[in-house]
Amino acid sequence: MGKNVLVEIGLEELPARFVADAQKQLLEKAENWLADSRIAYASIQSFSTPRRLAVQITDVAEAQTSLEEEVKGPSLKIAQDAEGQWTKAATGFTRGQGKTVDDIYTKDVQGTPYIFVTKQVIGRPTEELLPQFRDIVTSLQFSKTMRWADHKLRYARPIRWLVALFGEEVIPFEITGVSTSNRTYGHRFLGDAVTLASPADYEEVLHQQYVIADPEKRRQMIVSGLQHAELANGITIPEDDELLQEVTHLVEYPTVFIGAFSDSYLRLPPDVLITSMKEHQRYFPVKSGNGELLPHFAGVRNGDEHALNTVVKGNERVLKARLADAQFFFEEDQKQSIDYYLEKLNRIVFQEKLGTIGDKVKRVTAITDKLSQWLDLDEETRSNAIRAAEICKFDLPTNMVNEFTNLQGIIGETYALNAGEKSDVARAVAEHYLPDQAGGKLPETTAGALVSVADKLDTVVGCISAGLTPSGSQDPYGLRRQTTGLLKIVKEWNWHVSVESFLTLAEQQYMDMDSSQEASEATRTAIDQFIRNRMTHLLKELSLEADVIQAVLADDIGIISYIAAKAEKLSHERNNPDFKPVQEALVRVLNLAAKAIRTEVSRSLLATDSEQELYDTYLAVKDDYYEKVHNQDAAEALEQLSRLQGPIHRFFDHNMVMTDEKTVRENRLAMLYQIACLIYDYADLSAIEWKQHI
Incomplete structure (x- = not known):
């Protein structure tokens, strides 16, 4: 039996959003180091709380494997x-x-x-290698870091203590003036400093000091506490995994409690109440059995039940102050009209080169109007969409959105209804921000979808034109998310408008505002490439292969739902042995067509029956193919191309394309070129790795 290893990093409180990733990094880096160092062990487990990150390794070999x-x-x-x-x-x-x-x-x-x-x-003794754990600790990455005192290490928070044990022996190393020891620290208020006799005692010793080191156990304690509160009070606490995850990483010893607030605050919009509880105080909203919001909340204390009533009253006072502010903002906002807030948008800069938010709203309205015409919508839907576009940003200068920025759009819907706007218009104001995260909900109304696409188009085209193309992980305007969102909306609604038409429409709005502001070729290329990258990302999310995606994106993107259907069809056929003769025929045409010098075909030079047959079949297929394209039928369009298979094979079997007779050779290449153009209109089939060959 080998010895156990424990390494714990004691820190000032970490932000909750850092904890899970840091714990994962520590575990993975430890596993990799053990493997690279050829050190055998039985098991490994990681731990985390707001004040510590730790890894425990059991039955560690005394020496490296020889x-x-x-x-x-x-x-x-x-x-x-x-x-x-x-x-x-x-x-x-x-x-x-x-x-x-x-x-x-x-x-x-x-x-x-x-x-x-x-x-x-010969393997070296493990105890000689374990001080290298220092490098694992210092290599942890965080989205935001700091330095403290005169130390050079950048870390999420200052390191306050280090535990490093190999059995009963301390593993010696030092970081930022902190040396390793066998001494750890319990709960900041309820625990004490304690000495660990061995790594195996870690969890139990901390538990005695009011620290639950395993985040999954803390999570289960919170879930059990919430369930007990539901049963004891006859209430419902809706599941919220994101909030539960955050609270789990905010506490070391969780205790659930129920608090209350005045039911007079229930007159506020439910989203305002929920946001005040969740975003500002990390409370769980409480509802009745039929889903109505109740004047109660569930909180999680970082400690035991001692003097819990005092804690509850303190939290109630804090929430009351928050809700009083929200009520004041709400009442003050209602004193002004929508036009008042729209006028204020003309003084809020959207982006230095792109004008004010008022300017942006005008562009979004124009795009919405044009799209509604292209889609041939009925007059009521078109009118609702245009009105929604005109007022889509009016809530931004309100007191409520200034206080609760994540409620933009939601507050807009509430205020629009209060101001007498149609329900479809108000709903579109809220929906135009959707999807608000990766994989998020899409707009459910036509007006909401139209304004959402118009808004995102304006932002993406405008920002890239202004030189704000995202680089690396930097994307302050969320252009990647917004582009993916607009592509998903257009696909979901199956709008038969090409991506290129969308982009031209958005570019036109900037030129209409400033006739001298014509998009350069470099700008158009940058916009096109950015959209292609996001389209590639979207198709990958549909589990489509990289070579198939490359094939369908070889030319213009076109209509999104159609290009996705083509990719899905080709993805199926690339593994279908029955499609092999078709693929071979079409790809053979593509390979030779590049040699064409001219593109016009002379019938008088079609000397053989097989080349006459191929050309006649091509002309017949061409008309039928474009009819299927017009109907956006990807499967049938490919079926029309498949009709060329037999004539192509017979042509190549009975004719030498690269004959010495120049006029015949050029005429045959011209015919292949015309056929290739038809094939390329569907996809560049030569880019696909045809798996049925294997």
Whole structure:
């Protein structure tokens, strides 16, 4: 049996959003180090709280695993002289490896014999290697870091203590003036400093000091506490995994409690109440059995039940102050009209080169109007969409959104209804921010979808035109998320408008505002490439292969739902052996068509029956193919191209394309070029790795 290892990093309180990732990093880095160091062990577990990150490894081997290593020496030609005696090169090589010439054997390497020896690499004692854990601790990455005192290390928060044990022995190393020991610290208010006798005691010792080191156990304590509160009070506490995760990483010893607030605050919009509780205080909202919000909340204390009533009253006072502010903001906002807030938008800069938010609203309205015409919507839907676009940002200058920024749009819907706007218009004001996160909900109304796409188009095209293309992880305007969102909306609603038309429409709005502001070729290329990258991302989310995506994006993106359908069809056919003859015929045309010098076909030069047949079939297929394209039928469009299979194979079987007769050769290449254009309109099939060949 080996010894156990424990390494704990004691810190000032970490932000909750850092904890889970840091714990994962520590575990993975420890596992990788053990593997690279050839140190055997039985199991490994990580722990985390706001004040500590730790890893515990059981039954760790006393030494590295020894290795047998084959070492290559000089070639046999150099290692032996003409009489077959070992040269100085051979003896020097073996001596350097701790071997003799008796240990030499030969092996061919690419046809040339070399000498080799096998040596055993004896594993070093584990205790000599464990101080390297210092590098694991210092290598943890955080989205935001700091330095403290005169130390150079950048870390999420200052390191206050370090525990590092191999059995009962301390593993010696030091970071930022903090040396390792066997001394850890319990709960900041309820616990004490304690000495660990061995790594195996870690969880239990901390539990006695009011610290639950395993975040999953803390999570279960919170869930059990919430469930008990539901049963005891006859209430419902809606599940909220995101809030539960955050609270889990905010406390070391969780205790659930129920608090209350005045039911007079229930006159506020429910989203305001919920946001005040969740975002500002990390409370769980409480509802009745039929889903109505109640004047109660569930909180999680970082401690035990001692003086819990006092804690509850303190939290109630804090929430009351929050809700009183919200009520004041709400009442003050209602004193002004929508037009009042729209006028204020003209004084709020959206982006220095792109004008004010008022300017943006005008562009969004124009785009919405044009899109509604393209989609041939009924007059009521078009009118609702345009009105929603006109007022979509009016809530931004309100007191409520200034206080609760994540309620933009939601507050807009509430205030629009209070101001007498149609329900569809008000709903579109809220929906135009959707999806608000990756994989988020899409707009459910036509007006909401239209304004959402118009808003996102304006932002993406405008920001990239202003030189704000995201680089690396930096994307302050959320252009990647917004682009993916607009592509998903257009696909979901199956709008038969090409991506290129959308982009041209958005670009036109900036030129209409400033006739001198014409998009440069470089800007158009940057916008196109950015959209293509997000389209690629969207198709990958549909589990489509990279080569298929490359094939369908070889030319213009076109209509999103259609290009996705083409990719899905080709993804299926690439593994279908029955499609192999079709694929071979079409790809063969693509390979030769690039040699075409001219593109016009002369019927008088079609000398053989097989080339006459191919050309006639092409002309018939062409009309039928474009009819299927017009109907956005990806499967049938490919079926029309498949009709060319037989004539293509017969053409190649009975004709030499690259004949010495120049006019015939050029005419045949021109015919193949025309057929290739039809194929390329569907996809670049030569880019696909056809799996049915394997």
